Amino acid sequence: GAVVxxxxxxxxxxxxxxxxxxxxxxxxxxxxxxxxxQFPKQSLMLMATSNEGSKAxxxxxxxxxxxxxxxxxxxxxxxxxxxxxxEDSSFxxxxxxxxxxxxxxxxxxxxxxxxx
Amino acid sequence: xxxxxxxxxxxxxxEEAFLTINCTYTATGYPSLFWYVQYPGEGLQLLLKAxxxxxxxxxxxxxxxxxxxxxxxxxxxxxxxxxxxAVYFCALTSNxxxxxxxxxxxxxxxxxx
Numbered sequence: 092g093a094v095v096x097x098x099x100x101x102x103x104x105x106x107x108x109x110x111x112x113x114x115x116x117x118x119x120x121x122x123x124x125x126x127x128x129q130f131p132k133q134s135l136m137l138m139a140t141s142n143e144g145s146k147a148x149x150x151x152x153x154x155x156x157x158x159x160x161x162x163x164x165x166x167x168x169x170x171x172x173x174x175x176x177x178e179d180s181s182f183x184x185x186x187x188x189x190x191x192x193x194x195x196x197x198x199x200x201x202x203x204x205x206x207x
Numbered sequence: 208x209x210x211x212x213x214x215x216x217x218x219x220x221x222e223e224a225f226l227t228i229n230c231t232y233t234a235t236g237y238p239s240l241f242w243y244v245q246y247p248g249e250g251l252q253l254l255l256k257a258x259x260x261x262x263x264x265x266x267x268x269x270x271x272x273x274x275x276x277x278x279x280x281x282x283x284x285x286x287x288x289x290x291x292x293a294v295y296f297c298a299l300t301s302n303x304x305x306x307x308x309x310x311x312x313x314x315x316x317x318x319x320x
Contacts, residue, residue, distance in 0.1 A: 134296075134311075137307055186307070186308075194239075196241075196253075203248070
């Protein structure tokens with residue numbers, strides 16, 4: 092079964108509204124989770140590293156006020172796209188790794204966001 | 208720093224053809240290497256992995272051997288099926304679980320009947 096669960100799978104929202112995406116690790120505690128964005132037929136773009144109990148670390152060029160990340164527990168990280176616009180439409184994927192060196196990453200199912 | 212280079216494709220093959228997707232890497236320390244597969248509209252799934260030199264990862268007919276001397280981890284399958292159509296990502300890590308994997312850009316594979 093899925094080790095990392097992401098919800099919702101798809102969402103359509105109006106411009107100017109906010110959308111929250113949840114990412115849960117189901118059978119292990121994840122002090123760190125990762126959020127990616129993927130444009131059609133393109134590779135993964137790391138947006139930010141979510142840290143439990145502290146601020147997220149954002150990659151260069153990612154607006155922290157636009158993409159709010161909260162990692163309130165060891166099994167849940169959320170990404171909120173605030174004041175969404177059509178250019179925010181994309182496929183968002185979360186990921187988590189077990190503690191330890193050289194461990195694999197588990198990915199959520201992804202969320203298709205469409206802003207109209 | 209760590210990096211992964213893989214052939215970008217797209218790759219189009221007929222059913223039952225032989226598949227090779229090349230992947231080379233640069234890394235400090237002793238990385239673990241991975242191949243992930245992404246089917247349309249889905250997240251990434253781990254396909255196979257290798258944790259040390261000369262290890263061979265295998266799954267669902269796919270294989271890849273960790274070659275330290277050539278810093279490579281090429282993905283192969285002897286006979287592809289239409290259901291193998293997907294995007295394949297090569298990745299590595301030589302760090303702890305609080306750092307993200309380093310990914311190649313992905314290779315899109317289309318298998319036609």
